[in-house]
Amino acid sequence: MSQNNNLFLTVSEVQRRIISDIQAVKGFERVDLRHALDRILAEDVTATFNTPPCDNSGMDGYAFKSSDINDQSTLTLKIAGQSFAGHPYSGTVRSGEAIRIMTGAQVPADVDTVVMQEHTEKPDDDSITITTLPKPYANVRKEGDDLKTGQTFLACGKKLSPADLAFLATQGIAEVMVSRKLRVAFFSTGDELRSIGETLGNGEIYDSNRYSLYGLLTRLDIELIDMGVIPDDRQAIENAFSTAASVADAVITSGGVSVGEADFVKETLEKLGQINFWKISMKPGKPLAFGTLGDCLFFGLPGNPVSVIATFYQFVQPALKRMQGQSIVLPLTVKAKTTEFLKKRPGRTDFQRGILEQSESGELTVKNAGTQASHVLTAMSRANCFIVIPAESSSIEVGEMVDVQPFEGLVD
Ligand code: AMP
Ligand code: MG
Numbered sequence: 001m002s003q004n005n006n007l008f009l010t011v012s013e014v015q016r017r018i019i020s021d022i023q024a025v026k027g028f029e030r031v032d033l034r035h036a037l038d039r040i041l042a043e044d045v046t047a048t049f050n051t052p053p054c055d056n057s058g059m060d061g062y063a064f065k066s067s068d069i070n071d072q073s074t075l076t077l078k079i080a081g082q083s084f085a086g087h088p089y090s091g092t093v094r095s096g097e098a099i100r101i102m103t104g105a106q107v108p109a110d111v112d113t114v115v116m117q118e119h120t121e122k123p124d125d126d127s128i129t130i131t132t133l134p135k136p137y138a139n140v141r142k143e144g145d146d147l148k149t150g151q152t153f154l155a156c157g158k159k160l161s162p163a164d165l166a167f168l169a170t171q172g173i174a175e176v177m178v179s180r181k182l183r184v185a186f187f188s189t190g191d192e193l194r195s196i197g198e199t200l201g202n203g204e205i206y207d208s209n210r211y212s213l214y215g216l217l218t219r220l221d222i223e224l225i226d227m228g229v230i231p232d233d234r235q236a237i238e239n240a241f242s243t244a245a246s247v248a249d250a251v252i253t254s255g256g257v258s259v260g261e262a263d264f265v266k267e268t269l270e271k272l273g274q275i276n277f278w279k280i281s282m283k284p285g286k287p288l289a290f291g292t293l294g295d296c297l298f299f300g301l302p303g304n305p306v307s308v309i310a311t312f313y314q315f316v317q318p319a320l321k322r323m324q325g326q327s328i329v330l331p332l333t334v335k336a337k338t339t340e341f342l343k344k345r346p347g348r349t350d351f352q353r354g355i356l357e358q359s360e361s362g363e364l365t366v367k368n369a370g371t372q373a374s375h376v377l378t379a380m381s382r383a384n385c386f387i388v389i390p391a392e393s394s395s396i397e398v399g400e401m402v403d404v405q406p407f408e409g410l411v412d
Contacts, residue, residue, distance in 0.1 A: 008281040010391065011314055011349050015330065018290055018315055022297070024157075024325035025249055027180035033168055036160050038221045039178035040325045045154040050144030051170045055107040057083075059139040061116040062128055063107050064098040066136030075130045076123065083108060098128060107140050114139035147171070157327040179325045182220075185244035186213045187227035189237065189256040189265065190303060195229055208377070209254040209301075209308045216312050217252075219408055220320055232256065234264040241272050245293035249323060252316060255303030257289045265300070273298060281348040281391055284374035285311040297323070304374035310351045310386065313405070331405040333388065336364035342387065342396040343372075349391045353383035356404055366404050383407070 009017075028042045057063060064077055077098035083089035088106035089099050101107065101114060116139065119132035147153055147170070154164060160178070168176060193207040194200055207229050217224055225248055230240045237256075244251040256265040257277065266289075269275040275291030275298060285307040289300030299316050301308045318329040336356055344350050353369040366387055370379030388403040389396060396402055 008279050008348075011280060011282050014278060014280050014288065014290075014315060015318060018319050019322055019329065022319055022322040024179060025182060025323050028177050029180050030175045030177055032175050033165050033173070036168075036176050036178060037162065037165060039160055039181075041154055041156055041158045041160060041164075041176060042179045042325065043177040044152045044156050045168065045171075045173065045176065047147040047149055047151045047153055047171055049149055049171070051147045052141055052143055052145065055143050056141050057101045057103055057105050057107055057114045057139060058141045059114050059116040060102050061114050061118075061139065062098040062120060062130070063093070063101045063111040063114045063140075064130075065093070065095055065111050066113040068095055069113075069133055069136060073133070075133060076127055077130070078127050112137055112140060157325050159326055181223045182250065182320060182323055183223045183225060183248045184217055184250045184252060184320070185225035185227055185248035186210065186217070186252040186254075187240055187244070188229045188254050188303075189232060190229070191232045193229045193255075208305050209303070212305065212309050213252060213254070213312070216309070216317070217320075220317065220324070222320065232265075234268065237265055238268045238272070241268055241293060241298075245272070245296040245298075248296055250297040250299065250316075250320065251293060252299045252301060252312075254301045254308050257287045257300040257302060269293070269298070269300070275300070280311075282310070282314070283348045283350050285314075285351070286348075288315065290315070302374075305377050306353070306374045306380050309380060313386065313407075314351070317408075331386075331408075333403045333405050334364060335401050336366040336404045338367065338387070338396055338398060338400055338402050339365045340367045341398055342368060342389065342402070344389050344393060344395045346392055346394050350387070350389040351405075352387040352389065353379040354385045354387040354404060355383060356385040356406055364404070366402060 068075060077096060080093050080097040080099050081089045081091055082100040083105040084102045085104040089108050093099055093108055093110040113134055113136055115130050115134045120128045120130050123129055153167060188207045188209050192204050194204050195207055210226060227240055227244060230236050273291055273293035275289050278288050279286055280288055284304060285302055287302050288311055291298050301311045313331055321329040342352060352372050354366045355369050356366050359365055369383035384407055386405040388405060
């Protein structure tokens with residue numbers, strides 16, 4: 001693959017380059033409905049019968065023939081029987097008659113209109129008077145008005161939501177075919193990094209990136225292979241890359257991809273696979289390595305904790321979603337009005353950490369979540385969105401509209 005160390009690429013160009021080549025992983029499994037939540041459907045699902053399976057009442061009230069409606073303002077009908085949910089009425093209903101009916105109860109073939117109970121009075125035990133006449137066919141939920149036999153109602157590639165589980169259940173479907181879970185290996189690189197439980201020496205810090213990656217990947221319902229901290233050592237790095245590539249669909253590392261980093265990371269990757277080292281015109285998260293190690297996708301994220309999360313959202317998550325077979329993969333962007341001055345220099349696209357709120361009138365507003373530096377987790381932790389400010393833009397004044405990417409989990 002070609003690379004040009006001096007060229008800055010835009011965020012959307014890198015997204016395009018990464019996503020355009022990615023295929024959904026092969027491999028499926030059948031799972032029961034309760035295990036299908038958030039999995040990616042690997043088949044089209046078709047209705048085998050109409051739902052609802054019969055005409056039924058949308059109200060508690062009385063069912064009668066619309067042909068009985070005349071030009072009078074009220075209508076008195078004789079009660080011929082009752083249809084309760086799960087207990088249909090089996091007799092006939094004649095002109096001048098009504099049956100008591102409950103929501104969800106079958107509407108007998110002889111009648112076509114339901115009047116809600118609140119629009120009736122009962123002159124005696126055997127009859128009702130409709131005081132507000134409904135329109136013909138009112139309050140009847142028709143057979144098949146949700147799904148018709150033969151209709152494909154869930155398409156391959158759909159991430160299954162709670163509503164989808166309900167939808168499948170209405171068709172009595174107990175199991176569906178879903179894409180197998182992705183396996184993703186990840187590790188951190190850096191001689192300064194210690195794992196939780198170890199004692200920090202002078203100049204050392206705890207490895208936090210493996211925890212953000214753990215969280216981000218878990219949200220995507222991925223099988224994780226946590227390979228720990230790998231020191232800045234040629235052989236250790238090479239071994240880690242080889243092991244990761246042999247067991248995983250994708251490998252994610254953090255650290256060691258910036259300009260001037262120990263050359264053996266680059267060397268090893270070039271030896272083992274096809275890797276691009278990109279400089280992206282974004283802030284935070286300038287350097288990114290992307291390519292393949294054998295059949296495995298490789299993402300080398302920058303080391304700074306905020307850069308890891310920003311580059312994961314923009315590049316890794318869309319790629320993994322594509323590998324899962326998902327059709328919609330790029331982060332959702334909405335517009336919000338900024339209630340604070342947002343400092344920005346023209347040049348790179350900013351992914352500022354923001355707090356998205358909804359005012360009492362329903363308007364979306366956004367403000368700065370704190371100090372915008374790529375090593376500062378305080379603002380990242382407070383934030384619930386990225387404020388995306390285009391490369392060419394300078395600072396944003398109070399009251400201007402900005403693009404905002406709500407974090408996954410905030411809106412879905
Ligand atoms: P690097 O990209 O390796 O030059 O790292 C850039 C910055 O991120 C340095 O300050 C590193 O100490 C820090 N860093 C790298 N990896 C991690 C990690 N796993 N957890 C926390 N900080 C890290
Ligand atoms: Mg490093």
